[in-house]
Amino acid sequence: MAQVRLEKVSKSYGKLETVHGIDLEIAHNEFVVLVGPSGCGKSTTLRMIAGLEEITGGTISIGDRVVNDLPPRARNISMVFQSYALYPHMTVRDNLGFGLKIANMPETEIKTRVDEAAEILGLGPYMDRLPANLSGGQRQRVAMGRAIVRNPDVFLFDEPLSNLDAKLRGQMRVEIKKLHQRVQTTVIYVTHDQVEAMTLADRIVIMRDGNIEQIGTPSEVFEHPVNVFVAGFIGSPPMNLLDASVTGDKAVLDDGVEVPLPAGCNVREGQQIVLGFRPESFAPKGHSLHGDAGALTLRRVVAIAEPLGTETILYVSLGGMDVQGKMLNPRVVHPGEELDFTLDLTRLHVFDKAFGRSVRA
Amino acid sequence: MATDVQVLQRPTLSEGITAFFRSPRAVPYLLLMPAMIVILAVVLVPLLVSFWTSFTSYNLTRPDTLYNFVGLRNYQRLLGNDEFWWAFGRTFLFVTITLNVEMMLGLGLALLVNKITYGQRALRTIMMFPMMFSPILVGFQFKYIFNDSIGLVNNALFDLGLITQPIPWLVDGTLANFSIMFAEVWMSTSIFAILLLAGLMALPKEPIEAAKVDGCNPWQVFRHITLPFLMPFVYIAMTIRSLDVARAYDMIRIMTNGGPAGRTELIWTLMTRTGYQNSQMGAANAMGYVSIILSIVFTFYFYRKLTAARTFMGGAQ
Amino acid sequence: MSRLSIEKPWQRWLIRFGVFVAMAILCVPGLWVVLTAFRPNIEVLARPAVWIPQNPTLDNFARLFGLSSAQQGLPVAQYFVNSLVISITSTLVAVVIGMAGGYAFARYRFKGKATLFLAFMLSRTVPGVALSLPLFIIWARLGIIDTSFGLIVVYMAINIPFTIWLTDGFFRQIPVDLSEAAQIDGCTPWQAFWRIEFPLARSGLASAAIFAFLTSWNEYALASQLTRTTASKTMPVGLMDFTAQFTVDWTGMSAMAVLIIIPALVLTFIVQKHLIAGLTFGGVK
Numbered sequence: 001m002a003q004v005r006l007e008k009v010s011k012s013y014g015k016l017e018t019v020h021g022i023d024l025e026i027a028h029n030e031f032v033v034l035v036g037p038s039g040c041g042k043s044t045t046l047r048m049i050a051g052l053e054e055i056t057g058g059t060i061s062i063g064d065r066v067v068n069d070l071p072p073r074a075r076n077i078s079m080v081f082q083s084y085a086l087y088p089h090m091t092v093r094d095n096l097g098f099g100l101k102i103a104n105m106p107e108t109e110i111k112t113r114v115d116e117a118a119e120i121l122g123l124g125p126y127m128d129r130l131p132a133n134l135s136g137g138q139r140q141r142v143a144m145g146r147a148i149v150r151n152p153d154v155f156l157f158d159e160p161l162s163n164l165d166a167k168l169r170g171q172m173r174v175e176i177k178k179l180h181q182r183v184q185t186t187v188i189y190v191t192h193d194q195v196e197a198m199t200l201a202d203r204i205v206i207m208r209d210g211n212i213e214q215i216g217t218p219s220e221v222f223e224h225p226v227n228v229f230v231a232g233f234i235g236s237p238p239m240n241l242l243d244a245s246v247t248g249d250k251a252v253l254d255d256g257v258e259v260p261l262p263a264g265c266n267v268r269e270g271q272q273i274v275l276g277f278r279p280e281s282f283a284p285k286g287h288s289l290h291g292d293a294g295a296l297t298l299r300r301v302v303a304i305a306e307p308l309g310t311e312t313i314l315y316v317s318l319g320g321m322d323v324q325g326k327m328l329n330p331r332v333v334h335p336g337e338e339l340d341f342t343l344d345l346t347r348l349h350v351f352d353k354a355f356g357r358s359v360r361a
Numbered sequence: 362m363a364t365d366v367q368v369l370q371r372p373t374l375s376e377g378i379t380a381f382f383r384s385p386r387a388v389p390y391l392l393l394m395p396a397m398i399v400i401l402a403v404v405l406v407p408l409l410v411s412f413w414t415s416f417t418s419y420n421l422t423r424p425d426t427l428y429n430f431v432g433l434r435n436y437q438r439l440l441g442n443d444e445f446w447w448a449f450g451r452t453f454l455f456v457t458i459t460l461n462v463e464m465m466l467g468l469g470l471a472l473l474v475n476k477i478t479y480g481q482r483a484l485r486t487i488m489m490f491p492m493m494f495s496p497i498l499v500g501f502q503f504k505y506i507f508n509d510s511i512g513l514v515n516n517a518l519f520d521l522g523l524i525t526q527p528i529p530w531l532v533d534g535t536l537a538n539f540s541i542m543f544a545e546v547w548m549s550t551s552i553f554a555i556l557l558l559a560g561l562m563a564l565p566k567e568p569i570e571a572a573k574v575d576g577c578n579p580w581q582v583f584r585h586i587t588l589p590f591l592m593p594f595v596y597i598a599m600t601i602r603s604l605d606v607a608r609a610y611d612m613i614r615i616m617t618n619g620g621p622a623g624r625t626e627l628i629w630t631l632m633t634r635t636g637y638q639n640s641q642m643g644a645a646n647a648m649g650y651v652s653i654i655l656s657i658v659f660t661f662y663f664y665r666k667l668t669a670a671r672t673f674m675g676g677a678q
Numbered sequence: 679m680s681r682l683s684i685e686k687p688w689q690r691w692l693i694r695f696g697v698f699v700a701m702a703i704l705c706v707p708g709l710w711v712v713l714t715a716f717r718p719n720i721e722v723l724a725r726p727a728v729w730i731p732q733n734p735t736l737d738n739f740a741r742l743f744g745l746s747s748a749q750q751g752l753p754v755a756q757y758f759v760n761s762l763v764i765s766i767t768s769t770l771v772a773v774v775i776g777m778a779g780g781y782a783f784a785r786y787r788f789k790g791k792a793t794l795f796l797a798f799m800l801s802r803t804v805p806g807v808a809l810s811l812p813l814f815i816i817w818a819r820l821g822i823i824d825t826s827f828g829l830i831v832v833y834m835a836i837n838i839p840f841t842i843w844l845t846d847g848f849f850r851q852i853p854v855d856l857s858e859a860a861q862i863d864g865c866t867p868w869q870a871f872w873r874i875e876f877p878l879a880r881s882g883l884a885s886a887a888i889f890a891f892l893t894s895w896n897e898y899a900l901a902s903q904l905t906r907t908t909a910s911k912t913m914p915v916g917l918m919d920f921t922a923q924f925t926v927d928w929t930g931m932s933a934m935a936v937l938i939i940i941p942a943l944v945l946t947f948i949v950q951k952h953l954i955a956g957l958t959f960g961g962v963k
């Protein structure tokens with residue numbers, strides 16, 4: 001059983017604090033993804049868990065042990081690096097077996113476990129090659145193989161897919177997911193790619209500037225972002241975010257368009273707010289995801305249309321900004337065409353402008 | 362307010378030091394400790410001794426003179442000593458001329474070899490020849506080759522019918538200076554050629570192709586693309602070279618030993634003559650200090666250029 | 679950038695000619711000395727000059743080692759052994775110490791790093807002749823003048839800065855990730871170094887060792903003052919001894935020159951590729 005617990009964990013380089021006392025609890029077997037823009041402290045956090053960085057403040061425990069002062073080798077973790085960090089002077093087999101050899105495991109058992117890992121990852125044909133003679137995807141598999149042979153309590157991944165091309169990245173995502181189901185271990189996975197986070201995670205931890213902004217399941221952070229940052233970060237194409245002010249039970253956009261606010265919003269008359277809605281909730285009549293009931297209809301001229309096959313992204317002007325709508329079951333749309341759009345009012349997000357926090361009930 | 366509650370025991374100095382050496386912060390210092398100790402013992406302490414000696418009238422034949430403090434007298438004498446000034450000026454000229462000639466020839470050679478497609482590796486190997494020659498060997502080799510009666514050069518000129526009288530390469534003052542510079546250039550051009558060739562081979566293609574598309578002629582490409590890219594390599598070579606310009610001493614020691622009649626006397630040969638032959642260690646150490654400063658100035662100058670060029674390259678990539 | 683510019687045939691021939699001349703200038707002096715080493719003395723002194731050796735002989739080498747009936751010049755065998763012992767020992771120690779230092783510079787941030795690095799480099803600029811004066815005084819007082827030990831210590835000091843420079847460059851080329859991955863795989867930092875980083879830096883260390891060896895093997899200025907007798911004299915000092923004799927023994931000296939150059943030549947060929955890489959990476963990266 002290896003749950004991981006971070007309490008008020010902080011990290012400073014000299015005087016500069018880069019991780020500001022974060023709290024996080026990860027259950028046994030949970031797949032948790034740390035996501036956030038580059039430089040927000042994800043790697044630093046992961047490396048503190050791994051024992052590769054000293055912890056400036058707070059405590060980290062793995063299982064029942066506080067590991068603050070334990071070296072990496074004593075933490076029973078394994079890690080897949082962004083660069084893979086394969087040992088260039090060792091064959092794939094030796095790379096996989098290195099950790100076991102260091103632990104003085106008998107040769108025969110090393111062989112059994114290495115072969116098993118190779119079997120899972122389909123590395124059989126490459127066992128005697130050097131890393132330099134492998135493709136990117138194969139190297140990635142070796143890195144994962146090296147992590148699983150040791151049967152660790154916790155798996156750490158630091159942007160393991162970012163060096164792969166888009167197609168391979170998609171495949172490996174599925175493999176990692178399968179692997180997790182198969183080996184049943186706690187996983188902490190760092191990425192800056194929110195799509196990766198959404199598809200892999202049991203729970204997502206969204207970080208910014210050394211702080212945790214929100215923790216939740218993929219659907220929680222997608223459906224109920226707690227602030228403007230999370231709202232804009234999760235989802236692709238991103239949520240449309242428009243400035244507005246409160247008049248009665250309506251929000252008035254900068255171009256005068258009035259949008260009825262959902263019931264139970266914690267707002268005052270005249271308050272400056274940010275109104276958010278996903279492209280999925282803004283579509284030409286008859287093409288929206290949840291039907292047109294309870295929707296506001298707006299007639300708009302299409303500025304740009306991006307056909308993507310099963311859907312088309314439409315750019316129109318609203319509230320003085322370009323907003324994106326998503327047209328399902330699309331037909332050919334030409335720029336300049338005027339269409340009736342429906343805005344799904346039940347899926348509106350409302351944030352106060354001053355603090356960016358969600359004010360929806 | 363709880364200001365007086367904490368009774369902090371200030372650690373003693375030795376406790377502090379022990380704690381430091383147990384902390385991870387000490388690791389790099391511990392790793393560097395042996396190197397520092399050796400340099401301290403073999404370079405720094407002797408330099409201090411030599412600094413002290415340069416203020417005494419120390420004479421090898423009378424050991425007690427080591428404590429005979431004479432202030433700046435050795436330096437004053439140096440300033441008023443024509444022989445020293447000639448040696449100093451000659452050394453400065455020698456270093457400046459040879460470094461520049463080596464750089465130009467090295468660049469030329471690197472450019473030429475870079476144009477050769479077949480056998481480039483073999484050429485590079487040949488270029489390394491002079492690098493592995495001991496300076497004393499180079500000196501011997503040229504002493505032999507420039508010998509007026511049996512030397513290769515004169516023999517060749519005779520057999521080609523170009524001369525009837527032997528040319529006194531090492532006996533005439535001017536020719537002797539030319540000969541030692543030739544030997545020095547022969548010995549060290551390779552370093553420049555090899556490093557610059559490495560630079561040329563690392564040269565990215567795109568900027569050159571872009572410049573050509575933009576209408577640059579070959580000279581402009583060289584001037585504005587190739588040369589700036591090569592500059593860090595030039596400075597590395599310059600730094601490495603100026604690190605041990607003084608190894609020319611070995612070569613000159615065997616070729617002319619400052620002769621004829623002091624016409625190739627450099628500060629290094631003068632120094633050993635003063636120190637060991639005339640036993641005037643105090644005066645010799647004063648010269649030693651001048652030569653050390655000369656070397657450091659050259660090296661430091663190029664090292665600074667190298668660091669600057671390196672950050673420039675880092676920024677450009 | 680091999681085939682970027684299109685040369686006309688006459689340009690190509692001009693380039694080849696230039697390269698040929700340059701290579702000839704680099705090769706001929708050394709070859710001439712080698713040829714002389716295998717000539718009898720009469721041939722050297724002959725007028726008109728004899729270009730191709732007519733009577734190749736090994737006599738000069740035999741003479742050096744006292745194997746010939748002719749009068750024996752110098753205890754060259756002893757010099758050769760001294761040179762080997764001094765160069766190899768000082769190289770090994772300098773590489774170990776320099777490697778530790780280079781690793782510290784490559785892997786750690788610490789106070790005074792840049793200054794310390796510069797100080798090491800500047801310590802190398804001190805001319806051997808200038809350093810020999812105080813070393814002569816101190817070594818004499820310590821009683822280690824004219825001992826191999828005395829010279830070994832000095833050569834260590836000369837070689838450490840350059841070894842630091844080279845190994846720093848090589849270690850910086852090895853990603854830190856590898857050592858970290860090894861530590862996660864269960865290694866102590868010490869194990870991680872020896873099992874991962876050391877094997878990867880091996881070629882760099884080899885080239886550093888060659889440089890150190892060549893420096894020690896070829897050094898004259900310090901050796902000429904700090905050695906006095908066959909107990910510690912090295913090959914370059916021995917070569918100089920030849921000229922001190924009344925008649926210059928050109929063939930004998932040439933034979934000795936060949937003995938000095940052979941080990942250097944062999945070593946350099948073995949590691950020439952790493953040699954260049956070491957120099958450039960150390961500087962640019």
Ligand SMILES: Nc1ncnc2c1ncn2[C@@H]1O[C@H](COP(=O)(O)OP(=O)(O)O)[C@@H](O)[C@H]1O
Binds near residue numbers: 013018038040044
């Ligand atoms: N060794 C270091 N010294 C100083 N600052 C560092 C160091 N490593 C990382 N940082 C800083 O810490 C912050 C977080 O870095 P990191 O955890 O790598 O971000 P990311 O979320 O992209 O993985 C960055 O602003 C980075 O500049």
Ligand SMILES: [Mg+2]
Binds near residue numbers: 039044
């Ligand atoms: Mg990162």
